[in-house]
Amino acid sequence: MAISISVVLLLAILAIIFVRNCALKFSHALVCGMLGFFLAESSMAPTIHEGLLATAQIVSSLHP
Secondary structure, X not given: OHHHHHHHHHHHHHHHXXXXXXXXXXXXXXXXXXXXXXXXXXOOHHHHXXXXXXXXXXXXXXXX
């Protein structure tokens, strides 16, 4: 578990650097994809999922 969390943090830092440089190449997109897969396997996954569901419900309840 400790290795998984450190890999997630490393990939998150790399993804932030890539996005801030505004030069997202294929290799950078691959790192971002790997970050998603590692996040899905981490203990943070249920919290992230619930947060996204709550955000989607709030946005869907808004009427222009």
